[in-house]
Amino acid sequence: MSDALLRKLESFAPLFDGDRQVLRVAIDQPVRTVAARRDFAREGDAPRSMHLIVEGWAARHKTLSDGRRQIVGLLVAGDLCDLDLQLVSERDHSLGAINEIKVAEIPFGAIGQAMMDSPRLARALRLDALVVTATSHEWTLNIGQRSAYERIAHLFAEMAYRQRRAGLSSSDRFEWPLTQVDLADATGLTPVHVNRTLQQLRRDGLIVLANKRLVIPDLDRLRQAGLFNSNYLHLEQRVAAAV
Amino acid sequence: MSDALLRKLESFAPLFDGDRQVLRVAIDQPVRTVAARRDFAREGDAPRSMHLIVEGWAARHKTLSDGRRQIVGLLVAGDLCDLDLQLVSERDHSLGAINEIKVAEIPFGAIGQAMMDSPRLARALRLDALVVTATSHEWTLNIGQRSAYERIAHLFAEMAYRQRRAGLSSSDRFEWPLTQVDLADATGLTPVHVNRTLQQLRRDGLIVLANKRLVIPDLDRLRQAGLFNSNYLHLEQRVAAAV
DNA sequence: CGGCGCATTGATCTGAATCAAGACCCGTGG
DNA sequence: CCACGGGTCTTGATTCAGATCAATGCGCCG
Missing domain, CATH: 1.10.10.10 (Winged helix-like DNA-binding domain superfamily/Winged helix DNA-binding domain)
Incomplete structure (x- = not known):
């Protein structure tokens, strides 16, 4: 994945080399492969880390007690999920792979540090989260x-x-x-x-x-x-x- | 309005007197009365400030070109809209009063300052925004x-x-x-x-x-x-x- | 070869939309 | 003081977009 996240953030506003470097360090984390149709985070779980989709497609989804299911958002490479989710004790929706995907697990602290180190990057990430809400x-x-x-x-x-x-x-x-x-x-x-x-x-x-x-x-x-x-x-x- | 916002934020996590004071200063802003059924921010506008609903009910809504209208969220006293909205150049949805309401116009800078002054308050406001997205x-x-x-x-x-x-x-x-x-x-x-x-x-x-x-x-x-x-x-x- | 997930097709049903009219309430102006 | 008009709520008749039920086909994988 040729830095889809960086690409997306730069589509909002220019970043400088320093910002890019800070981001690269933050998101350079172990990548997990998730099989198609598997959830990699479940409603009810305690949030453990953020997720960056590196490759493939995923979905945010919620399910009613009787099984009816709604996908409330799609995620593609470069999409970073769950900024600020460490503030709650339980997830309110699940994340599931659509096809086989690669996800990086980003510790909350790593992104927090990156946002402190680069205010420009912090703004770009906030803007990204805003677009998620607007979507x-x-x-x-x-x-x-x-x-x-x-x-x-x-x-x-x-x-x-x-x-x-x-x-x-x-x-x-x-x-x-x-x-x-x-x-x-x-x-x-x-x-x-x-x-x-x-x-x-x-x-x-x-x-x-x-x-x-x-x-x-x-x-x-x-x-x-x-x-x-x-x-x-x-x-x-x-x-x-x-x- | 007996500090509905504070009440709500404290329902998430305790705040101390210092935090409360910082918030009070930030939201102590001119209050505007908006007549029932009037929009007080329109899709396409450049964001000028944040809005805090002080009294009454309002709605976030979007309209299709042919007039079909969808309310995408309701706002009641204590609801703070548009954290981070200064990052975009155009609103993507409107805010309209349902009954006659009172809204405080909070400069982006005032909240920004408050969040710098009180990290605990910043967390509470971020959590509030997260709940808006979850909703x-x-x-x-x-x-x-x-x-x-x-x-x-x-x-x-x-x-x-x-x-x-x-x-x-x-x-x-x-x-x-x-x-x-x-x-x-x-x-x-x-x-x-x-x-x-x-x-x-x-x-x-x-x-x-x-x-x-x-x-x-x-x-x-x-x-x-x-x-x-x-x-x-x-x-x-x-x-x-x-x- | 067998089974299973996925796409497709047909027949029928139904929850919600549409169309149409009144009824009621309330503010406003003559 | 009343007539008027506009917004809101209600009711009935009819239509229709999309749901449901039921099969079939097909490609892929174990």
Whole structure:
């Protein structure tokens, strides 16, 4: 993973060599491989460390007592989970691998130290966390107001932007490891309906999805179909004033 | 407002007199009155300051280009919005008053200073922000997986807990300023269906709702009906280890 | 070869949306 | 003092997007 996190943070605001170095030291931690479909942190657990997705896709998810499951966010390489989570005694959601992934376990102290050492880096990490929250709001909007067709189009568009932001791929073709069941859990639909909706999206030429690869022939049309507005990702920032 | 924010922060972890004093100084700012149904911050605006709800209820909301509207979070007295928002150049959601409210406008610098002066306070504010994010995840789950009946029950239960946490009322009877249209926007339902669902909840004896007052005869039954688990509010924390 | 996870298809059902009208309440201006 | 209008709540009739139920196919792996 060619420093997807750094790439993402620098998309918010420039960092200097010193900042980069501080970050590299902090995230240079043992990497664990997690098999596809395995949870690597569970609701109810005491938070032990932060997680940085190094490779592959993961999901934040919650489950109701009767088994209904909702994915409340997706995580790709460069995504750092659980900043500040050491402040609580119990996790309120789980983290699970979608395909086989590599995760670095970052001690809370390491990131804390890095944020003390580099205020510019601290700002970038805070901004990243802010975008996570904003994304959660957007998902609420997505599920609450958009039709099935729009929801799925929106999700594809979001991930296209996020892939590009992390420098992982061009935004028009990339790995898509989610099964239709995952997609259903992420959008609040049933797998059967996801299947039919995907077919519609294909028929309309908005996506080409096969063998876990997604191709977006015309991102702009897809965005329109999903009423997607990238403002919540805060892709372009004025250079923040010094503290 | 008898220091609802302080009350809430202390529900997470104890503060000392010094911390309290630092917070009081920071939030002692001009208070603005906002008329019911008026936005006091709009999507697209440049963030100018933080907002502390002093009295009344407000909503975070987002609107699609075609007018569909989603409330992505509710705000009551003691809720502080937009920590870290100075890091972005444009708001991604609006804040609107539900009934007539009083809001204090807190300069970003004032809170920044307070967090520097009192690390214990800083931790409490970070924890508060974490709970906001966790609540957003819970809303995604709520709208994505629960039935209309469960969704509304869940929302009532959540607000009951939040009222109590801020020391605003007992959790079994309090002001309920949302109209059925608001409730629809918060739950991703139509007003007509909200109306019928409320009647069902009333018939089942789970709520008494009239004249903008809500009475919950049996919070435990309501919680069950909404599959409500308060873990995401992180009501009880071990005392966090010192930094 | 057997089984299992995943994608697909068809038939049917239903929770919630939509459309349409009243009823009620309250503030406001003539 | 009353007529008016707009917001809110309620009710009924109808429609529909998406859920549910049920099979089938298929590729992969042990």
